[in-house]
Amino acid sequence: MNTVRLSISQWVAAFFIVLSLTIAALCGIGLYRLYETGAELDQTRVLSAQKELAAAMSELAAHLQQQGSAISNWDETRQQLAKPDYYGYWKASRLPRAGIVSPAFSNLDLYDRAGRLLPGGSAKSEASITPADAGKTLYDPLQGLSRISHLFPIYAEGRQNTPLGYAQVSFDLVHALKHLHSFSYLVPEKLAVRNPPLHTLELGELEKNLNFTVRTSLEIERLEEAVTRTYAILALAMLISAVTAYLFVQRLLARPLARLADAIGGLQADETRMDYVPALESRYMLRELDTVRQSVQDYRQKLSDARLELENSNVTFQQQALQDALTGLYNRRAFEEDWENLVRALSGHSEPMALLLFDCDHFKPINDTYGHQVGDLVLQTIAGAVNGVMRAGDRLYRIGGDEFATLLWGADEHMAMLVAERCLDSVRKEDFRRLGVQEPVSISIGIAIDEISKGDDLTYLQAHADSAMYQAKRPGSKKIAIYRMGEASSEDVLVASLETNALYQALAEPSRMEIHYQRMQPLAGGSEYLEALTRIRHNGGLLMPARFLPVVQSRRLEAEFDLAVIRLVQASLDSEAIPRGAGVSINLSAQSLHRPEAVAQLIELTRHAESHPLMLEITETSLVPQLAEITHFLGILRSSGFKIALDDFGSGYSPLRYLADLPVDVIKFDMSLIHQLKNNDRTSVIVSDFARLMRDAGYSLVAEGVEDEVMMDKVVSLGFSHVQGFFIDRPHLLQPADAKVATLFN
């Protein structure tokens, strides 16, 4: 059931309205009863008035008879009838003073026995009468009630057969009745003839046709007036009481309750805005309400304190929520919020915006090698270094493990490059050796610049910066890359996302991957190896490793990728696409060595070891993490028949320490070192000497990137066991009956 909810003022108003209506109804009933009684009395008064009229008319008739008798017995009447010579004088002078004619009647005229007015009679009098009307009281419609006439026959003493003449009394009916009767019930002045007839009426008939008005009872009138006045006083008293009570309740209850309700409502409405909650400092007159007020006020104060504390906590939490705990920088959430706020602040116009993404190079190996604590210190150092050279007001965000970002509002390309170079420089200046990290630590910076409009999404700009980041991380890059639409490098970057897709599709469908093999030609006997180089077929073309390997590394997909390659190599072996006797060299990341399934898969290959010598090429950088564990697995694989080659030697760091600790059989000199051999400078000497040193240490040496005969001669002279490069062979796809391979091994 719905509960009616009204304010106390409305309830009070409603109460008084109901009370007023009740009293008004009672008054109405009282008045109705009074009027009903009055109506009954009126009815009674009508009957009484009828009787009164009848009585008055009877009195009039009797009075007329008396008048007739008096006139008949008056000697002077007979005198005038007998001697009418002075009738005019008599009627005018004598008759009014004689006291014979009743004051109820206004006029008396005498007529002779023929009905003619006595000579000298008034012109206003009827000139003649009808003797047959003798004894009748007549109403003439033409004369109205103001002139009723009664005709008396005047007889001589003892002679009733022949009248001496006639006397006619005329009178105003109302005047006569008023004179004869004291009316209590009807108003004689309002007597009127109902449906006035066209002919004369006798008194009896006239009475039946009289309309009368009943006099209002003075008692009833006074009673009604008294009751009405009483009701009026009552209504006034009610009104005054209601208003007084209303004001009283308003002051005592309604206002305090309303303020309390407002205060409580305010507490409920907006918990964060205490200024919306009215203060309840003034005391209330009602003790109970004042107690409630005090409670609410106390509660309000406590709530205010709690809110203040909560707000402070919220600020702290918000700060914490937006702050990276490790570096003290803003975190990814702050980055996204700031982006939204900035974009939201734009109104109908666009502003240039530069997004700089920072990524620590080789952070994973560092972290894995030196431990998380050192890794964290490296990140803190990088954060401090970069943050210290940011523009005033710009924020640096840590948006991933080793990824940082900043938004340069209003920055053009020049400004973005300036900031990026400053950051790069700042990191270079940091001494990471104090952290125990011997290898140089650097960062790569991807920059995306665009005109930002309201509502723009961060995703595409971030993707652009991400793509530029991959560009920056490419070998030989300046560590800073700007995403430019239409430029070749940017085109590469642009397709980075496509390469990612191609990579994921290839991992999902290994048939998209192709293994191209490149010969490692032996120079001093021994087995010849085919290095398995992966290509990804995508959109009708081939993606080279330089394009998708950064994706593999950044997505930490090394193990999955290596597994796929191993399976493909196994397929090549199973299909006998690789000529018998030819060795197979497989590139393997250090991450794959942690995966038992990869190790198991590699061991599976050893069933072809008799016909195909097997070699694993571990890239120099991939050896960094978990050296002991890798050493253990490499030992297992070595004992299973694999030769272990250290790939790209000369391009990473601390190769000597690795060589000392790892079970390496072959060292593949990176093409950057091999190319140095062409120069007759100190570097060439160092490389040559280092090659001899490695050879003397028992390692088999492989020269990569040999592209011409000069370089061929040099490596031969330096005692390299194998040579690899375009001068020898280009990577190519093997078929099961590949003639070229067959020829080579024959």
Added chain:
Amino acid sequence: MAEKILSKSGEAVTRCAQSPYKNRMLPQPILRMRRCLLKTLLVMCWLLAPAAAGAAVVEIRTAEKTVASAEFHQGDAAKPVILILHGFLQTREFGIVKAIADALIDNGYSVLSPTLSLGISNRKRSLDCEALHLHDMNGDLQEIQQWVQWLRSRGVERIVGVGHSFGATQLLAWRERYQERNVDLIGISLMGVSPLGREAAAPPAGKHAARNRPDASLVRAPLSFCETYTAPASMYASYKQWSADRILTALKRTGPRTDLIQGTADTFAPPNWEERLAGTPARVHRIAGANHFMEGTHEFDMLDTLLGILKR
């Protein structure tokens, strides 16, 4: 002369036979007590006694076609018939007149008590002073003559006229007019019609005398005891001429058979009236202390005097 005798009903025409006025030897207080008792008995007799035989109302038609009436009571035939005439504008029912008639009837006299018509048929009440008076002295005298003739037509030989106030004057005038020298007259409180106390004043001229209308000849002026008396001038004059002097003249002419009973306290009487009457042949009987109407115990004195005169 037309006449008619009607039986009278409801009229007190019979009195107790014994007159209280005959015993004059009793002491005065006892006498007055007896009179009161007798008056009470008289009233009771009047209320209880049936209509007496012999009482009748007689009507005559006057020369002016009006009907005049008189009450006639037949008494002792051996005694003279008394014709009692009322005063000015009065009727036979007037108190003193009625008392005289009753007393005479009680004493065995035949009494004829007419009411002068004054121009009104069957006049029953005194005519107001303020009424229009369409009668004159001549008509009154003719009516008296008619009543005398009516008596004589019934074989009455001896008639005594008794008149009160102006009735006595009218009887005196009648006797003078009709030369009835053998008729004895007894006048009680005889007076004329001059305004009281203004015997010598001339009658005022008629207000409407110059107007050529029926009422133009009317005169409104004092007459006798009437402050305002309205009548045609000639009729007014017919009464007006009967001043004190005119009465004295009439008395002197017919005085020997006239007795006058005058109250000594009659304020209506002209000045020195007794002395002036004494100068006439009429015999004047004084009632000490009596007023014009012989009221109170003077009525009995007057009646005793009257009866004494009749017995003489």
